[in-house]
Amino acid sequence: MPGHKHHSRLVPILCLGVIAVLPAGCTARHPAAAAPPAAASHAEHQAAAATATVPTSAPDRALRLQALLGQHSILAANFMRGRIRGDDDFAQAADAALSKNTADMRQLIGELFGSAAANQFQPKWQEHVVELFEFAKGVADQDKEAQAEARNELIKYEQDLAAFFVGASHGRLTTAAANTAMRMHVDHLLMQADTYAAKDYAKSDQLYRESYDHTYDLGATISAALLPPKQAAELRTPMWRLRSALGKLLAEHVVVVEDATRAAVTNAPDFAAAGQLVNANTRDLAAAMDTLFGAAAAKDFQSLWANHVDALVTYAGATAAHDSARQDQARADLSTFEARMATFLEGATGKRLTVSTLADALKAHDQALLKHADAYAAKDYTSAHDIAYQTYEHMSELAGALANAFGSTVAARLPAGAPQTGIGGMADVVEHR
Amino acid sequence: MPAPVRTAALVVLAVLVTTVLSGAQPGTGREIPTAPRPAPAAAAGPPVVDGFRSPRTYTAVAPPVRLRIPALHVTSSLERLGVLADGTVAVPASPDIAGWYAGGPRPGQAGPAVILGHVDSQAGPGIFFNLFRLKRGTAVLVDRADGSTVTFRVSSVSRVSKTRFPRDLVYVPTLQPTLRLVTCGGSFDHARRSYRDNVIVYAA
Numbered sequence: 001m002p003g004h005k006h007h008s009r010l011v012p013i014l015c016l017g018v019i020a021v022l023p024a025g026c027t028a029r030h031p032a033a034a035a036p037p038a039a040a041s042h043a044e045h046q047a048a049a050a051t052a053t054v055p056t057s058a059p060d061r062a063l064r065l066q067a068l069l070g071q072h073s074i075l076a077a078n079f080m081r082g083r084i085r086g087d088d089d090f091a092q093a094a095d096a097a098l099s100k101n102t103a104d105m106r107q108l109i110g111e112l113f114g115s116a117a118a119n120q121f122q123p124k125w126q127e128h129v130v131e132l133f134e135f136a137k138g139v140a141d142q143d144k145e146a147q148a149e150a151r152n153e154l155i156k157y158e159q160d161l162a163a164f165f166v167g168a169s170h171g172r173l174t175t176a177a178a179n180t181a182m183r184m185h186v187d188h189l190l191m192q193a194d195t196y197a198a199k200d201y202a203k204s205d206q207l208y209r210e211s212y213d214h215t216y217d218l219g220a221t222i223s224a225a226l227l228p229p230k231q232a233a234e235l236r237t238p239m240w241r242l243r244s245a246l247g248k249l250l251a252e253h254v255v256v257v258e259d260a261t262r263a264a265v266t267n268a269p270d271f272a273a274a275g276q277l278v279n280a281n282t283r284d285l286a287a288a289m290d291t292l293f294g295a296a297a298a299k300d301f302q303s304l305w306a307n308h309v310d311a312l313v314t315y316a317g318a319t320a321a322h323d324s325a326r327q328d329q330a331r332a333d334l335s336t337f338e339a340r341m342a343t344f345l346e347g348a349t350g351k352r353l354t355v356s357t358l359a360d361a362l363k364a365h366d367q368a369l370l371k372h373a374d375a376y377a378a379k380d381y382t383s384a385h386d387i388a389y390q391t392y393e394h395m396s397e398l399a400g401a402l403a404n405a406f407g408s409t410v411a412a413r414l415p416a417g418a419p420q421t422g423i424g425g426m427a428d429v430v431e432h433r
Numbered sequence: 434m435p436a437p438v439r440t441a442a443l444v445v446l447a448v449l450v451t452t453v454l455s456g457a458q459p460g461t462g463r464e465i466p467t468a469p470r471p472a473p474a475a476a477a478g479p480p481v482v483d484g485f486r487s488p489r490t491y492t493a494v495a496p497p498v499r500l501r502i503p504a505l506h507v508t509s510s511l512e513r514l515g516v517l518a519d520g521t522v523a524v525p526a527s528p529d530i531a532g533w534y535a536g537g538p539r540p541g542q543a544g545p546a547v548i549l550g551h552v553d554s555q556a557g558p559g560i561f562f563n564l565f566r567l568k569r570g571t572a573v574l575v576d577r578a579d580g581s582t583v584t585f586r587v588s589s590v591s592r593v594s595k596t597r598f599p600r601d602l603v604y605v606p607t608l609q610p611t612l613r614l615v616t617c618g619g620s621f622d623h624a625r626r627s628y629r630d631n632v633i634v635y636a637a
Contacts, residue, residue: 069544238605245608264482271481279488286491291606296491306487317482338548411537415522418598419549422617422628423528426553426562430628431620433566 058223058231059240061112067251067396068105071389073189074255075101076129077208080136080193085226093381095374097389098129113226117168122236124164128157139197158182172232173225183342185215201273205259209277212255216248221257225364248400251286252393254365256281257312258372264316265377278309283327292406294346304344312369319377326345331370338362344403350412352405361398368394473523494542496577500531504571505563505582514549522547528554531561537604540575541583544606545613548575552617552628561616565590565632585612585636590616592630604635611637 074100082091102125110118131153138146144190162178188211195204224232234240263271282305290298311333318326342358368391375384422430441611492627500509516524525532531550551559571587578615593599603613612635619630 057465175614211436238601238607241609242605243609249608261484266483267478272484275482275485282487286488287543288608290491291538292607293544295491299491302491303489306489309487310485313482313485317480320482322478390618407605411601414600414604415516415523415534416520417511417537418595418631419522419524419615419632420617420627421524421549421561421615422552422559422621423554424621424623424626424628425555426558427621428554429626430562430618 001074016025030141058112058227059234061108061134061307062220062227062235063240063244063247063400064396065105065112065223065248066216067393069106069222070094070212070216070248070251071255071392072101072105073100073211076132076189077192077211078259079138080132081188081196083133083136084140084193084197086140088098089379090381093385094134094193095110096382097385099239100389109214112223113332117226118338119167121161121166124160128154128161128186130159136193139193149207153188154181154190158186165225173221177221180216181218181221183210185218188214196270199269201270201319202276205270205273205277208259209252209256209280213248213250216251239403239407242407244398245420246288246403246406247399249281250402251392251396252281253278253285254388254395256389257309257369258391260313261316261373262283262376264292264313265373267320267321275313276374277390278313282309291350292410297348300308300344304337304341307333308341308366312366312373315370316373319373334366334370335363336349338366349405349409353401364396365391423430438449439588444555452596456599488540494539495577495581496535497533497548497575498578500548501574501575501576502567502571503574504568505566506598507560507563509560513550522549524549525551525560528559534604538606538610539577540585541577541610543608543610545602545604545611547574547613547615549615552632561614561632564614564616564634565592565618567634573614573634575612583610587634587636589635590632591635592632594630595627598631599633602635609611609637 036321069395076092077090079093079094081100082088082094089362102122105125106118109121131150135147135154137149138144138150140415159179159182162182163177165178166173166175187206192204192207193212195201195207224235227235256274260271260274260278263274279283282302285305286298287303289301293301311330311385314333315330318324318330338359339355341362342355344352346355368387372387372391375387434626463579472532477569489535496513497511500511501507509529509531512527512530513523513535515534515536518560522534523532531548532550533540534547538546540548550561552561552564553559567587567590569587569589573585573587574582574584576582604629614634614636616632617628617630618632619628623630
């Protein structure tokens, strides 16, 4: 594929660009990050996997745990929705993606907390997934008894998983907190399934987003409780929290665009709600840019990002309508976006990231999302899920690089020293109280 | 074997063979029945995407105009503060008025908004004389230029040496809406004409 070799180096190059200005830099954590999905064949991904590095620091692994948990909530919801729609081929492919996510999480938990913890975690998590499937099956079949049975089993596995996390934390995580967190995760997924089946798509998508948000953050809660205190303290630093928050928003962009794409290419009635999710994410991203670079920059960013999202949605709609002219126009609009956004980000980061590397990374992102739309429209659900999985991980990596560059840009302009907010007229009182 | 049943059996077999060959475990560990229900086709009707439009108007959180801390009987208009030539943050011109660091987030938007005030003047107490008395959970209100008010709750109060001022914790933007109130405290260094510590209130 022309250009593939170039694209396969984009993220490592991006990381190098950041490493050049930041000692912490970023580390390629997954093969997908080393080879952006849109441009890579399966064999090429396999080759990349052989050379990719893995995260070595606990804070980086905690970020990856967050990303995997957020992805779990999305894949589980998609899988349940496929089953409820009677779209069993889709559900089968979602199931395979969920399996990969569980395997990746098991490996990561082994790296973070040891193989014994991973061996305990995996079967409990797997059973939890099984019962989510059983619940969705009960909803699809309108079998209240099956739903109740699955719900009861889920409560049992919630408690098992909570007990596992409490035990592994050596008392740093309370049983009540763990139970509450697991209960909320499962409740989100069951309620989104119920509301989806009832065709209350607005409510279902609201829960879909809340589920992602909560489950993503659960990764930080678990990591903070299970890591040794010195490593856990790193998760409280503002820079780690910024990386976490940006990673969540940018990865969410991928999953909500894909959700809207699935509805768009089938001209499905849940598109309006999916579109609202995309717009909510766009607003949150613009608000983040405001925090980092000010309101004027946020306004510019939102305008550019809106072009990006509109082109992706237009492409999905044109694919449904078999309108190749509109597809071509959407591609052209995306090319324009990539160049303009790269220029914007280079300026915002004081050239800590360069136009060329940013444009290449954005192009890889866009191409992956278009390929996802193509695969879904062709009902090639296995490819669609593979692409979605890799695109999510690619964006998580890109978010890390962006957060590092944003953070160092902002840090460079922060006030120095300590504020001098006292003259001393009341010193005798102040120093003795 | 009837054709539909044969087709379904072949599909299930294909899935199982694919799973075994790929070495992957099913996510649920259970077989998902495929066929005879076809995947939904594109629905008829007007294209659903036609009504979609990304948000183009960015509405920024309004800047702060007033600080209120009822527990301390503090009400103050807010001066806009920047950074001085030496890189340090500017402080309010009057000991009776608090100031908002305008280089950072506005109160209520994502990130830490920073408000500074003097503990004292040459002659008496400043606007933040009793800031150290704030307790966890105490309400701090900020009125904004558009007439809205955002309420924060104190999460912690700390006193730190000026030589170890936690610049990252005070200024570095996370994406949670928070507030920091900063003044001076501790003993007074008469030679430098400066307090040795800062009192920092963290609120969310």
